[in-house]
Amino acid sequence: MQVLKKYRNPELIKPMLNEISELSQKLDEELKLMEVCGTHTMAISKYGLRSLLPKNIKLLSGPGCPVCVTSQQEIDEMIALSKMPEVIVTTFGDMIKVPGSNSSLEKEKSRGADIRIVYSPLAAVEIAKENPEKIVVFLAVGFETTIPVIAAALEEAIEEGIDNFKLFVAHKLIPPALEALLNDNEVKIDGLICPGHVSIMIGSKAYEEVVNRYDLPAIVAGFEPLDILDGVKGALKQKVEAQVEVEDKVKAKVENRYGRVVKDEGNQIAQDLIRRLYQVVDTAWRGIGIIPNSGLELRDEYAEYEIRNVIDLDVGDSNEPQGCSCGEILKGIKLPYDCQLFGDVCNPQHPVGPCMVSSEGSCAAYYKYDRR
Amino acid sequence: MEEILLSHGSGGKLTQNLIDEIFIKELDNEILRSKNDAAILDLEGERLAFTTDSFVINPIFFPGGNIGELAVCGTVNDLATSGAIPKYLSLSLIIEEGLPITELKQVIKSVSETAKKAGVKIVTGDTKVVAKGEADKLYINTTGVGSLSTKLNISADRAKPGDMILVNGNLGEHGIAVLSERKGLEFETIVKSDTAPLSGLVSDILEVTDQVKVLRDPTRGGLATTLNEIAEASQVGIKLQEDKLPISETVEAASQMLGLDPLYLANEGKLIVIVPEEEVEDVLEAMQKSEYGVKSAIIGQVTADEPGRVVLENNFGASRVLDMLTGEMLPRIC
Amino acid sequence: MCLAVPAEVIAIDGKHAVVDLNGNRTEVGIKLVPDVEVGEYLLIHAGYAINKIDAQEAKERIELLEEFYAGLEEIS
Numbered sequence: 001m002q003v004l005k006k007y008r009n010p011e012l013i014k015p016m017l018n019e020i021s022e023l024s025q026k027l028d029e030e031l032k033l034m035e036v037c038g039t040h041t042m043a044i045s046k047y048g049l050r051s052l053l054p055k056n057i058k059l060l061s062g063p064g065c066p067v068c069v070t071s072q073q074e075i076d077e078m079i080a081l082s083k084m085p086e087v088i089v090t091t092f093g094d095m096i097k098v099p100g101s102n103s104s105l106e107k108e109k110s111r112g113a114d115i116r117i118v119y120s121p122l123a124a125v126e127i128a129k130e131n132p133e134k135i136v137v138f139l140a141v142g143f144e145t146t147i148p149v150i151a152a153a154l155e156e157a158i159e160e161g162i163d164n165f166k167l168f169v170a171h172k173l174i175p176p177a178l179e180a181l182l183n184d185n186e187v188k189i190d191g192l193i194c195p196g197h198v199s200i201m202i203g204s205k206a207y208e209e210v211v212n213r214y215d216l217p218a219i220v221a222g223f224e225p226l227d228i229l230d231g232v233k234g235a236l237k238q239k240v241e242a243q244v245e246v247e248d249k250v251k252a253k254v255e256n257r258y259g260r261v262v263k264d265e266g267n268q269i270a271q272d273l274i275r276r277l278y279q280v281v282d283t284a285w286r287g288i289g290i291i292p293n294s295g296l297e298l299r300d301e302y303a304e305y306e307i308r309n310v311i312d313l314d315v316g317d318s319n320e321p322q323g324c325s326c327g328e329i330l331k332g333i334k335l336p337y338d339c340q341l342f343g344d345v346c347n348p349q350h351p352v353g354p355c356m357v358s359s360e361g362s363c364a365a366y367y368k369y370d371r372r
Numbered sequence: 373m374e375e376i377l378l379s380h381g382s383g384g385k386l387t388q389n390l391i392d393e394i395f396i397k398e399l400d401n402e403i404l405r406s407k408n409d410a411a412i413l414d415l416e417g418e419r420l421a422f423t424t425d426s427f428v429i430n431p432i433f434f435p436g437g438n439i440g441e442l443a444v445c446g447t448v449n450d451l452a453t454s455g456a457i458p459k460y461l462s463l464s465l466i467i468e469e470g471l472p473i474t475e476l477k478q479v480i481k482s483v484s485e486t487a488k489k490a491g492v493k494i495v496t497g498d499t500k501v502v503a504k505g506e507a508d509k510l511y512i513n514t515t516g517v518g519s520l521s522t523k524l525n526i527s528a529d530r531a532k533p534g535d536m537i538l539v540n541g542n543l544g545e546h547g548i549a550v551l552s553e554r555k556g557l558e559f560e561t562i563v564k565s566d567t568a569p570l571s572g573l574v575s576d577i578l579e580v581t582d583q584v585k586v587l588r589d590p591t592r593g594g595l596a597t598t599l600n601e602i603a604e605a606s607q608v609g610i611k612l613q614e615d616k617l618p619i620s621e622t623v624e625a626a627s628q629m630l631g632l633d634p635l636y637l638a639n640e641g642k643l644i645v646i647v648p649e650e651e652v653e654d655v656l657e658a659m660q661k662s663e664y665g666v667k668s669a670i671i672g673q674v675t676a677d678e679p680g681r682v683v684l685e686n687n688f689g690a691s692r693v694l695d696m697l698t699g700e701m702l703p704r705i706c
Numbered sequence: 707m708c709l710a711v712p713a714e715v716i717a718i719d720g721k722h723a724v725v726d727l728n729g730n731r732t733e734v735g736i737k738l739v740p741d742v743e744v745g746e747y748l749l750i751h752a753g754y755a756i757n758k759i760d761a762q763e764a765k766e767r768i769e770l771l772e773e774f775y776a777g778l779e780e781i782s
Contacts (some may be wrong), residue, residue: 001749001761003714010688015775017688039709048690090556092752093631110377118556119630119703121751122735127556127776143710146705152737166424197708198759202751225688226771247732258748261749261757268740271758327739348698355682368695394761407753622729629711629727629750704753705709 007224011257016229017052022231024054026240031057033235034181034332036174037195038065038361039223045365047225049365055230057232057312060332061362063143064195066141067094068145068330068354072318074170077099080313082113087311088131089115093357098357101318110187112243121153128157128165137214137307140167145197147171147218148297151277153306166307167295172283174198175206176294180216187331190233192218198259203266204256215252222258227266230257286320286354287327326353329362336366343367383638384697408527408604409450409588409682412520420520421456423447424515432479432509434566435549437640440482445569445640446591448490452574453587453643455526456518458490463497466511469504473569479510491571492516523582530585531606532678535651538645539658540573541667542566544623545596547637547701557703560627563622568641568664576662579646580654586646593697594636599682600696607679612672612694614686627697631704636686637698644668646674712759714743717782725750 008013024031041061044050050059065068079157084090089105096105096117109115114134118124121138129137138148145188148235150167157165174195181187194207197221205217217238218320221231234255241250256262274296283295307313320326323344336342336355346352348364355361380386395580396404403411410423425446432439444461444680451458463483467476487494549558549565570589577584586606595617603610619634627634641664647655659665682694713725713734723736725748735754736742748755 001714001759001764002766003761003764004712006772012687012768012775014772015778016771019778028778037708045692048686048692052690092705096702097699106377106379107375110375116556117702118686119705120734121735122753123558142705143708144754145710145751148738149735149752149756155737156735159731195708196755197710197749197751198457200710218733230771260769262761267738271738273738331638336615368693559730561731562729618731625711625728626730628709628731629732631709 001043004224007222007226007227013225013229016226017226020057020229020233021054023236023240024056026243027056027236028243030056031190031236031239032059033126033191033193033232033239033333034060034062034189035193035195036062036064037180037198038068039197040064040193040195040221040228041362041365043223043225043228044286045368046158046361047228049225049228060189060230061329061365062181062332063285063288065332065355065361066143066146067098067357068171068173068326069172069288070098070141070354071284071286072320073315074100076315076318077308077313078104078168079108080104080315081137081307081311082108084311085359086135087114088127088134089134089139090118090127090136091114091115092141093117095139095141097351098354099351121150122156125153125162125165128162129160132164135164135166135307135310137166137168140169140171143172143195143198144201148201148273149269150271152369154277155273156176158305166305166310168307171296172285173203173294173296174289175210176243177285178207178210180208180288180291180294180330181193185330190215190239191216193235194220195219196220196222196262196338197228199258199262199266200257201267203264204262205264206266207254211252211254217252220254220256220258220262222260225259243336249263261275287330288361291294321352324353326355336363339363374396379675379699380652382697382700384597384699387457387668388696390532392660405619406527408454410454410456410518412454419520421451421454421518421520422516423450424513425450426511426513426677428511428553429550431446431553432475434553434565435561436545438479438482439510440448440479441486441510441567442640443494443514444483444486444490444492447514447516448492448569448571449589451516451518452571453526453570453589454518454520454582455574455578455587456520457523457575458492458516458518460495460517461487461492462515464513465497465499466507467499467501468507469501470508476510486569489491490571495502517578524578524584526584526587527603528586528588528605531602531608531646531674532585533608533674535585535646535674536649536650537610537612537672537674538647538652538656538659538668538670539595539618540643540665542618542620542623542633543642544627545679547594548623548626548639551703552626557630559626561622563620563624563626566639566641570641570643570664573643573659573662576658576665577655580658580700581647583648583651584645585648586644588644590639590642590644592638594634594638595642595644596633596682596694597697598696600642602696603682604680606674609675609678609680610672610682611675612682612684614670616669618669619665632701635694636701708751710749710756711745712748715742715746715748718742718744723755
């Protein structure tokens with residue numbers, strides 16, 4: 001699609017940067033925007049956008065990487081699972097290096113565990129079909145974008161009668177996390193850049209409640225440099241307008257600036273599918289703690305497809321790594337540089353916390369692109 | 373307990389650690405220490421380049437090539453990048469029980485054809501067969517020697533600020549071609565491996581100048597990793613222009629789909645050339661005329677700032693650090 | 707999170723479609739985006755189409771920006 005290339009056109013990016021720069025001079029105080037999407041984090045670093053923005057606009061990276069927020073307990077359980085001879089673990093590449101308390105899937109693989117990296121859960125279903133004598137478990141991590149994709153693959157497996165295909169459900173939901181973040185008094189955020197692909201599924205309307213309650217702009221943005229800058233511009237504009245002292249103060253609103261794929265109502269089929277298979281539960285986010293109604297579990301009629309209902313994975317209590325600031329980094333209270341472990345102790349070769357493990361984790365992105 | 377992980381073999385930082393902390397530490401000598409792709413030997417006044425490489429690739433047949441072609445090109449290219457004319461190769465095979473003879477024949481036929489193209493002879497060899505499951509179909513080791521003119525001084529530590537950096541064509545094609553065949557990722561692609569012997573291209577370059585500073589083939593770890601090695605060895609900075617990097621739309625799209633960066637994908641027929649600024653136009657012209665250099669381009673320049681660092685500048689004025697590959701390249705979706 | 711890439715529909719077979727991404731072809735699930743047609747563009751995530759790409763909208767947005775910034779240039 002040729003038109004998409006124009007979203008990287010320097011002839012549009014440069015004037016938009018100028019416009020942002022001019023607008024930013026009207027700001028009374030620093031504008032802190034948070035994106036909650038690892039792909040945004042990576043794109044911002046990859047395109048060097050942080051260095052091009054005015055000094056009084058700060059981009060913070062929130063808990064936008066599903067691997068980063070998977071609890072240590074769950075990682076230890078996945079590792080324990082991979083050691084079982086009757087099990088084939090299938091996973092997205094992202095999970096493979098995440099350190100558990102004492103090991104990682106990568107290490108277990110080198111010791112002989114049958115762990116296979118797939119691009120799609122459909123490939124995992126294929127593996128289950130080819131290995132009927134084994135239990136094939138797919139590590140179901142991900143936010144609203146990935147949840148319906150894995151759910152669709154599970155449904156296809158069920159329809160085809162492949163009953164050795166199981167999930168390890170560790171999904172997380174974005175709006176409850178936003179709510180929890182904004183509720184934390186330590187967290188100072190003036191606006192949200194909303195995750196473009198999560199928004200395809202849940203719709204831009206899904207942010208209205210948060211926006212109304214906390215009166216801060218939320219802009220749904222895409223992933224090309226122009227998309228991201230357009231998102232920043234949108235939040236900036238709202239902020240500047242809201243500064244004006246008038247009686248009818250302008251309320252913050254949700255803006256959808258990724259209209260080529262995101263609609264207000266989202267993808268109804270995906271939403272129905274999630275409701276059909278899952279029920280909402282409280283779940284623990286690494287570094288943040290338990291967030292009410294931010295996780296999913298399979299409904300009773302599908303419970304047999306959750307591996308933890310089939311195999312007992314008792315790994316005891318897991319501890320989060322010592323000295324790691326991932327929690328505060330995810331909340332935007334600290335920057336990766338502010339962590340005492342960043343660089344020498346914690347780096348992509350020897351990641352301590354999950355923000356360094358995933359290549360789109362905040363710390364990995366900072367280490368890779370902004371370490372200057 | 374520390375143990376070997378796949379990442380130790382990926383050509384990135386962990387591989388470097390193994391080399392420094394185990395191999396050089398135990399085996400240290402002045403030739404090994406130079407860490408070039410080929411050792412330069414002085415045998416009673418004759419200069420020789422000497423190198424060895426092992427090939428373990430799954431699948432052994434991939435779009436645009438196979439393990440046999442790769443085994444010849446890999447070693448020929450390591451010789452050629454020292455400026456040598458590759459002459460003789462050895463060929464050692466470790467074969468897994470059960471490999472169809474027809475597949476072996478096909479591989480050896482490729483070895484023969486590629487050797488002819490590269491102007492080398494296979495002069496000695498060895499065969500071992502191991503039980504099923506103890507190897508993956510076929511492993512090949514090739515060792516090669518080449519003769520080296522005394523005029524040349526080509527080495528990764530010779531880049532100086534002001535020198536220009538060229539590459540001979542599209543990046544990441546081998547990496548994508550091989551990934552497209554990998555279990556769990558299967559997709560069809562028009563991308564073919566760029567596997568090619570570079571000895572002809574190198575001799576075409578050396579015909580127009582004897583001032584070449586650095587020649588390297590960016591294989592595992594891709595362009596980014598090899599440039600980091602050069603920046604480190606020469607203690608210089610390297611600045612690349614993102615829009616000058618030759619990357620096909622197809623490789624770009626496949627990389628996006630798999631969440632990979634084409635600058636870290638393996639190449640098997642690519643050459644990084646670093647020459648003084650005054651030589652660059654002649655070298656570019658010579659490269660573009662050569663069979664494996666039609667799409668050659670100037671991609672950046674050596675700088676004095678930030679020694680040891682590779683920086684990529686984009687066409688709207690931002691720059692970012694291109695680090696070495698850390699760990700294995702894994703497809704990701706998140 | 708959530709990498710997704712645009713791809714053109716080449717063929718459709720029930721729950722799956724073959725899509726092309728600039729010379730790469732792969733089969734994707736279309737359960738979440740039914741009624742796709744050959745020639746349409748989809749956004750692909752982890753082997754599934756997650757939505758159609760509205761080509762008209764993509765074009766209009768860019769044209770709007772192009773006009774706006776061209777206008778600014780004239781003023782200055």
